[in-house]
Amino acid sequence: MKQQIKHQYAGQYSQLSTKDFNYIKDHLSWELLAAKKCAHYAQESQDPQLATLINQIGLMHQRHYNTLLQYVNPQSVQD
Structure with a gap:
């Protein structure tokens, strides 16, 4: 079974597969x-x-980097 990585984005929980997370x-x-x-x-x-x-x-x-980083870890990028 695929390992799922959970993260919070905009108040909603999303799941990424390990493969998707590694691609990001x-x-x-x-x-x-x-x-x-x-x-x-x-x-x-x-x-x-x-x-x-x-x-x-x-x-x-x-900008692309910061957008992706916010998606993976919203606390890591400050406005």
Whole structure:
């Protein structure tokens, strides 16, 4: 039988399978890596317009990361 992981989100209990939880953890890692790479390449860019675009993309990945993190552990992210 699948192991279930319970967590509280918006006052409701949800269940994630271990496989789903591990996928979300992997996705968190991917989003964090993408945000870090964007920050690095924006800093390295000689073109200000390109640096701005890369920073915007990095912020998008940070938002995705924070959204996923709130879903997994709502107490870990503060507004």
